[in-house]
Amino acid sequence: MNMWLSHHWHAFFLALQRLVDSPLASLLNIIVIGVAFSLPTGVYMLLGNVQSFSGQLSGAPQLNVFLKLGTGKDAIEKLESHLKQHPQIENFRFLSKDKALEQLKQRNGMAGAVNSLTRNPLPDAFIIDAKSISPETLKRLRNEMLKWPESMHVQLDSDWMERLNVLLKLGQIALLILTALLSFALIVVTFNTIRLQILTKRNEIEVSKLIGATSNFIRRPFLYFGAIQGVAGGAIAWLIVALVINLINSELMNLVHLYAVDFQLHHISFEDSISLLLFSSWLGWAGAWLSVASHLWQIEP
Amino acid sequence: MISFSNVYKRYPNGFEALKNIAFTIKQGEMVFITGNSGAGKSTLLKLIGAIERPTTGSIIVNDQNISKLKNSAIPYLRRNLGMVFQGQKILFDRSVFDNVVLPLQICGFEHQSAAGRVRAALDKVGLLDKEKALPITLSGGEQQRLCIARAVVNRPSILIADEPTTYLDPSYTKDIMNMFKSFHQVGVTVLITAPTPELLESSQYRILSLSHGELVT
Numbered sequence: 165m166n167m168w169l170s171h172h173w174h175a176f177f178l179a180l181q182r183l184v185d186s187p188l189a190s191l192l193n194i195i196v197i198g199v200a201f202s203l204p205t206g207v208y209m210l211l212g213n214v215q216s217f218s219g220q221l222s223g224a225p226q227l228n229v230f231l232k233l234g235t236g237k238d239a240i241e242k243l244e245s246h247l248k249q250h251p252q253i254e255n256f257r258f259l260s261k262d263k264a265l266e267q268l269k270q271r272n273g274m275a276g277a278v279n280s281l282t283r284n285p286l287p288d289a290f291i292i293d294a295k296s297i298s299p300e301t302l303k304r305l306r307n308e309m310l311k312w313p314e315s316m317h318v319q320l321d322s323d324w325m326e327r328l329n330v331l332l333k334l335g336q337i338a339l340l341i342l343t344a345l346l347s348f349a350l351i352v353v354t355f356n357t358i359r360l361q362i363l364t365k366r367n368e369i370e371v372s373k374l375i376g377a378t379s380n381f382i383r384r385p386f387l388y389f390g391a392i393q394g395v396a397g398g399a400i401a402w403l404i405v406a407l408v409i410n411l412i413n414s415e416l417m418n419l420v421h422l423y424a425v426d427f428q429l430h431h432i433s434f435e436d437s438i439s440l441l442l443f444s445s446w447l448g449w450a451g452a453w454l455s456v457a458s459h460l461w462q463i464e465p
Numbered sequence: 466m467i468s469f470s471n472v473y474k475r476y477p478n479g480f481e482a483l484k485n486i487a488f489t490i491k492q493g494e495m496v497f498i499t500g501n502s503g504a505g506k507s508t509l510l511k512l513i514g515a516i517e518r519p520t521t522g523s524i525i526v527n528d529q530n531i532s533k534l535k536n537s538a539i540p541y542l543r544r545n546l547g548m549v550f551q552g553q554k555i556l557f558d559r560s561v562f563d564n565v566v567l568p569l570q571i572c573g574f575e576h577q578s579a580a581g582r583v584r585a586a587l588d589k590v591g592l593l594d595k596e597k598a599l600p601i602t603l604s605g606g607e608q609q610r611l612c613i614a615r616a617v618v619n620r621p622s623i624l625i626a627d628e629p630t631t632y633l634d635p636s637y638t639k640d641i642m643n644m645f646k647s648f649h650q651v652g653v654t655v656l657i658t659a660p661t662p663e664l665l666e667s668s669q670y671r672i673l674s675l676s677h678g679e680l681v682t
Contacts, residue, residue: 171573378537
């Protein structure tokens with residue numbers, strides 16, 4: 165156990181030393197890996213934020229039934245009792261045109277415009293939560309409500325959600341492709357760095373083999389080097405994304421304030437940060453392993 | 466113990482470097498192998514360290530049949546051999562200390578005990594005051610002594626040296642030879658190749674002579 169630990173400590177220390185021995189080249193490699201990795205990480209963060217924002221806005225999809233202007237109290241009561249008995253409706257509330265106007269008045273910048281109106285142009289409306297959230301059921305309900313003689317317009321607010329979800333799915337596919345391509349690039353960068361290291365350390369490898377070093381002993385520092393370079397690249401990617409989120413958030417604050425919405429981009433979660441570092445470290449290790457496997461056997465004393 | 470029986474070594478280009486070699490070296494013996502250039506001295510040492518494999522015949526080193534040794538077992542065989550190579554194989558980008566500590570790092574020694582052994586080995590070869598120096602700053606004789614320190618630091622039972630005095634002036638040669646004798650005196654089996662027997666005329670040690678790949682004495 166002591167020998168095993170000693171070998172690993174020696175390999176880790178040697179890998180660090182090799183990083184420090186060529187500081188500029190190492191730094192440039194790490195920055196390249198970091199910048200490359202910040203792209204998929206940034207897209208991932210953006211998609212996550214859009215997803216959470218859309219969920220925050222919509223909750224469960226609702227149906228808004230706008231009644232024809234001049235619909236009488238009796239007709240409204242009749243509709244209310246019909247809605248109460250409807251098997252596919254979870255709950256509903258009636259929003260009178262006066263209350264709707266009042267709510268509109270309270271919105272930022274709308275009070276002046278509302279006060280200038282000579283009459284209330286808004287219709288009475290029912291806001292309905294369906295039991296099912298399946299798009300087919302909601303569409304069936306909307307068609308049914310459109311046929312009511314009192315209904316002027318029925319708005320299903322899940323339409324834009326559906327479109328957004330399709331866009332998010334497309335974004336996720338794009339993210340997967342981007343991650344795969346840039347992961348490949350990281351492996352190639354590490355592969356080439358290790359290949360050059362093996363060439364420059366040829367004498368050392370040869371001597372080590374002559375005095376009893378196993379292949380594992382020789383391979384280990386290169387693997388640690390790849391993993392350290394990968395994890396450092398991952399940390400740079402994390403920093404870039406965190407910096408960009410901070411920059412965007414400060415501008416976003418001004419924008420969302422104008423729309424009276426409470427929203428800001430979330431930072432990378434602790435779990436995602438750990439996953440990012442582990443993944444980038446694994447890719448670095450894999451690149452180093454491939455390089456060592458394809459070059460080390462060529463050096464024999 | 467080192468034992469060769471009916472060993473042949475033929476290289477892929479057809480050159481027969483060793484023919485029907487058979488001898489035994491007892492534990493603690495000091496033996497010189499002589500012969501002209503191309504006689505097969507270096508090949509013979511390379512066979513002991515499993516750097517080359519025999520074409521036919523068997524080689525026993527420390528009760529291990531090297532001819533049948535798996536590739537994965539070779540590093541462990543080499544850890545029990547101290548080897549001084551003809552081309553020195555010094556790492557010039559590392560200090561004297563770091564060159565000598567390498568075999569101990571390979572064996573997994575902790576830094577503290579490794580440092581103690583390295584200093585003892587450097588003391589033995591008279592380089593203790595140069596442990597931090599880079600090998601390029603050492604003279605030819607000192608570089609050879611560095612190679613000897615690296616070979617003995619792991620306290621091997623067999624020490625083999627391939628022409629350790631080549632390119633050294635006579636004062637260094639005597640120095641280096643005395644060093645090998647001192648290791649032999651403490652029970653290490655020492656095997657040294659030397660190009661000409663003149664150097665060894667007054668030697669009381671056993672001499673194996675090679676000529677065109679064959680053992681002549």
